[in-house]
Amino acid sequence: MRREIPLFITAITGVVFIIAYFIPHPPFNQIQDLFQTWFQIIAAFAIILGVLNLMVVNGDKVYRRSKGWGYSVIIILSFLVMAGIGTFKLGSKASPLEEGTPFMYLFYNVYYPLTSTVFALLAFFVASASFRAFRARNKEAALLLTAAFFVMLGRVPIGDYLTSWIPLKWLHLSTIANWIMAYPNMAAQRAIMIGIALGIISTSLRLILGIERSYLGGD
Amino acid sequence: MSTDIGVWIAAFLTLGILSFLYKDNPFYKVSESIFIGVSAAYWFVYMIYNVIEPNLLGNLQKGEWWYAVAGILGVMMLFRLIPKIGWLSRWAVAFMIGTGAGLNFIVYLQSNVMKQIRGTLAPLNSIGNIMMIVGVITGLIYFFFSAEHKGLLGGAAKVGIWFIMVSFGASFGYTVMARISLLIGRMHFLFSDWLGLLH
Amino acid sequence: MSEKLRRKGRGCRKGGLIPLAAFIFFLFLWDGAWAEDLDTLPPSPPREVTAFDTPNDAGGSITLTWRKSTDDGTGAGDVTAYIILRAERKEGPYKEITKLPAGAVRYEDTTTKDGVDYFYKVSVSDGVNISESPPSQAVHSKAQWFNFKRLNMLLAGFILSLGIVYFISRARAGKELYIRKIAGLDAVNEAVGRATEMGRKVFFIPGILDLDDVQTIAGLSILGQVAKLTAEYGTKLEVPVCRSVVMVTARETVKEAYLDSGHPDAYNDEIVHYLTDDQFGYAAGVDGLMLREKPAAIFYQGAFYAESLILAETGFSVGAIQIAGTAMPSQLPFFITACDYTLIGEELFAASAYLSREPRALGSIKGQDLGKAIILFILGLGVVLETLGITGFSQLFTTQ
Amino acid sequence: MGFFRGMLNLDRRIIFILIAGAVVVPLFIPFHLKMHPTPASQGLYNAVEKLPEGSTVIISGEYDPGTAPEIQPMMIGALKHCFRKGIKVILMGLWPQGPALEGQALQEVFKEKEFKEMNLQYGKDYVNLGYKAGGAVVIQSMGTSIPATFPTDMAGTPIEKLPLMKGIRNFNDITFVLDFSAGDPGTPAWVMFAHDRFHVPMAAGCTAVSAPMLYPYLQTKQLSGLLGGLKGAADYEWLTKSSGTGIRYMPSQSIAHLVIVIFIIIGNIAFFVVRKGEKR
Structure with missing residues (x-):
C-alpha cells in the first residue's frame, strides 16, 4: 500500500490533466480546476517542508555539536527572528508584507544585501576565469569565444563607438551581435529546446505510467 | 555617509559576503548563515500570508469544504519530518508529481515541440531562413544517438556543433553581462547609499 | 469624402429632403467639422x-x-x-x-x-x-466532448508515447539497443591513464545537487566507469561531495566498481567524503584540495551552478586534464572553454545510459531519438514544400 | 616567456581588484552613451505602445534581490510606460520576492513628479495581487479563474473590494501580459500557459543569463518582444525616454566587458606562447 496508492495518485492526476486538455466537457475540466487549486496549497506546504527540514538539519547539528555547529545556531536564530516578526505581525497593522513593517525592514536591510552580494561575487569569478582558464583550446572553443567576443562588445554601447566609423552598417558590432542572436543562436537553442522537451515528455510519460518511481525513495 | 542604521547593517553584510574574495573566513560564514536563516523565514512568512491564509483558510471559512482535502494532503507533506509516518508524505508528493507530469506532457509538446516545428517550416528564400533551418536540423542531428556520426550524418553533426558553439558563445557573453550587472548594482549601493559619494 | 457625399445624397432622395441635402452639402464644403455634427444619417x-x-x-x-x-x-x-x-x-x-x-x-x-x-x-x-x-x-x-483543434496534438502525443513505451519494453526484455559511443568517454581512459603515469590522483566532482536530480544520477554512473578504471590502473581516486545522500550512493557505486574489477581491497570509504552542503563553502573546500593534491585528472559530472567557474579555473591552474558533463545551460559555455572535454546536455544522459545499460534510461533515449527522427523528416519535407509554395503541410502543426 | 608564465599564475585577487575598478570608476565619471535598441527590445516597446488606453495588463515578477539590478529597471520602465498610456496594471509574482520588489518599483516610480501628479490610486489604477505557490500551475489556474486563484491581494484585501478587479474573470479579460523573470518558474511558463494555451499576447524581460534561450519564442511570435539583461533595461529606458539605472550603469557595463575581453585575449596569448615554449 505504501507504493501502490502514490503510484495510483500520480497516474490519476496526470491523466486528468492530459484528458482535460483534449476534452473540454465536464467532469474533466471541473476536476482539473479543482486539482489546480489544490496544487497551489500543497506546493506551499512543500516549501514549508523545505524550510522546516532546514531547521531540523541545523538543529541536529547543534544537538550533536558537529563541526561548525555555531553557524547552525546563527541560521536558526536569524530564522526565528525574521519568521517570528512576520508570523506574529509584530509592528504591522494588517499584513506584515506591506511597506514600512519591521518584516519588510529586515527584507530591505538584511535579506536584500545578502542575496544580491552573493550573486555579485560571481562577477569576480568570471573575471578571473576569463584571464586564467577560458582558452580557445580547440576549434569548437575558438568558435565559442569568437561569438562571445562579438556579443560581449556588441551588446554594450562601447562596441558601437568602436565600430561606428565603418560605413557599412552590417559591420557594426551591434548589428553583428543582433544577427548572431537572431539566427545561429536561435537555431541552436531551438534544437536544444526540442531535445529537452522530448526528454521532459518522456519523463512525464514514465511517471504517469509508473515506470519511473524513483521519487518514492526506498522501501 | 549614510546615517540610516539599516544602510549600515546592509553595508556590513555586503562586505561580509565580499570578504570571501580574500578567502573563506568566519565573517563570510556568519553573513552567509544569516542569509540562509533569513531567506528561509522570508519564504515561510510568504507561504503563510500569501497562500495558506487566503487560499486555504479563507476558502474553508467560506464553507468550501473540498479545500480541506488540499489542507490534509499539505499536512501529510509535513509528515516527512516524522520518520515513522514519513511514507504518508508520498501521497502529497505523488499528487504534485502527477500534476506536473500531466501538464508538462502537454505544454512541452505544444510550446517547445509543435510550435517550434511550425516556426521552422519556412521557405528557403533568405539567408536568415536558411541559417535557421540548417541550424535546427543539424543541431537535432548532433543530439541523435541511434546512429554513428559518420559520413553525411557525421558532417551534419559537425555543422550542428558549430551552431551550438556559436549559441554557447552568445550565452557566454550574456552570462558575463549578467554577472557584471549584479556587481554594478552592489557597488552602486556601497558608494551611493552607504558612503554617499555618488548620486 | 466624395463617397460619403454620394451616399448621403442617395439617402436624401429616398426621404425626399433634397433641400436639406443641399444645405448639408454646403455646410460640408464650408467646414468639415460642422458637417460631422449635423450627420443625421445613420x-x-x-x-x-x-x-x-x-x-x-x-x-x-x-x-x-x-x-x-x-x-x-x-x-x-x-x-x-x-x-x-x-x-x-x-x-x-x-x-x-x-x-x-x-x-x-x-x-x-x-x-x-x-x-x-x-x-x-x-x-x-x-x-x-x-x-x-x-x-x-x-x-x-x-x-x-472533444476539442478538434487539438487533434494534431493528440496524434503527436500518441505516436511519441507509443515509441517510448515500445523501446522501454524492448530494453526490459533484454533486447540489444544500439546507442552510439559518446566521444567524450574515450577521453575518460586517456585522463585516468595520464594520472596513472604521473602518479597523481583523479578527482571526481558529482555536482552540487541532491540525488533527486537526474544529472546527479547520470554523473554517478559515469563515476562507476571512472572508478573501474582507477581500480584497474591502481590510481588513487578522490570524490569530495556536498550532499550526504550523494555520499552514501557514491560510496556504493565506487565499492561496486572496485569489486567488479577485482580490487576490493583497494577500496576504502575515505575515497568518497563529505565536505559541506553550502555552495561556496564546498567550492572553497574543493579548491583547497586541488591546490594541495594537484590531481592529474578532474571530472565534473552532474548539476553545477556558479561554483563551476571557481572549480574549473583552479583545476586548470593546477594543470589537470578536465572532463565536464552537465545539462545546466548557463554553465556549459564556461566548461567548454575551461575543460578539455565536455559532455553537453543530453550527451551526459546518453553516456550514462550507454554505460549503465539501464532499460528505462536506454529505452527513453531511443524513444526520444525516434521523436527526433520524425521531427527531422517533418522539417525536411515541410521546408521543401514551403519553398515550393505549398503551405498546407505546415498548417498541420499549428496548435491551439 | 617567463613573463607570460608568471602572468598565468597571477594571484586571483589582483584580477578581482582590476574588475572592481572597471566597474566602480565609470560610476564616478558618468558619460552619456547613445543606445542602439535591439530588435527584441523594440518589439516589447512597440507591443506596449500599441495597447489602447484603459486596457488591463498583468505584470508578473519572478526575480529576487539577487537579480534586481537587471530586472528592477525593466519593471520600473514598464510601470512608467503603462501609467503614461493610461493602462491598468495588475501586479503579481510567482516568486515570493517578486511582489515585494514590485512594491519597491512602484515607490521609485511615484518619487518622480510626473507620476506623483497623475494621482494614481491603488485598487483602481493598479493592484498588487502578491505571490502564489505552484509556478506554472498558478498561470493555468488563472486561465480558469483569476479571483479563485487570488482571493485577496497581497495585503489580504478581498479581491471583490478592488474596483480594478471588477469584471476580471480570467485571461479573456486581460489585454496583455508582461513577465519579468530571473529563472524558473518564469517566462517559459508564461509562454506555455498564458500565451499558448489561453492566447493572451505577451512580452518578457529576463536576466541576461536566460535571454539567449528565449530567442526561439521570439521567432515564433510566442513572445512579442524581449528585454535581455541590463542592456534590455537600458534599451527600454531609451525608447520610453526616461532615465534609470539601466542607462546609468551602461558605462560601467561597457568598460567591464572591455576588460573581460582583454583578459581573455591576454590569457589566450599567454597560454599559446607558454604551450609553444613547452613543446620545444
Missing part, C-alpha cells in the same frame, strides 16, 4: 449577423460573426464602434454587453449560461447615429 447596419456556439470549448461561450457595415472603412467611412446587444427573448429587451472598435467582424461572448437561448443584435455607431442589425437566430452554448 451608418448602414452590419450584415449577416450569425451567432453560434463556440466550437471545441467547455461551454459558456457563443461566437458572433458579421460582415462589416458598408460605412466601415469604405462608404462614408465614419463608423466608430460596433455594439453587441443580447437578449433572452427575440423581442428583447436587448442589453449592451460590449463595444468593439471599428473594423471588428467577430466577437466571442464568454458570459453565457449553458443551455439558455440567446438572441444577438450587432449595432453600429458613427458617434452620432446608431443602426441595428436584425436579431440573430436563437443560440445556446454547451460544452463539447
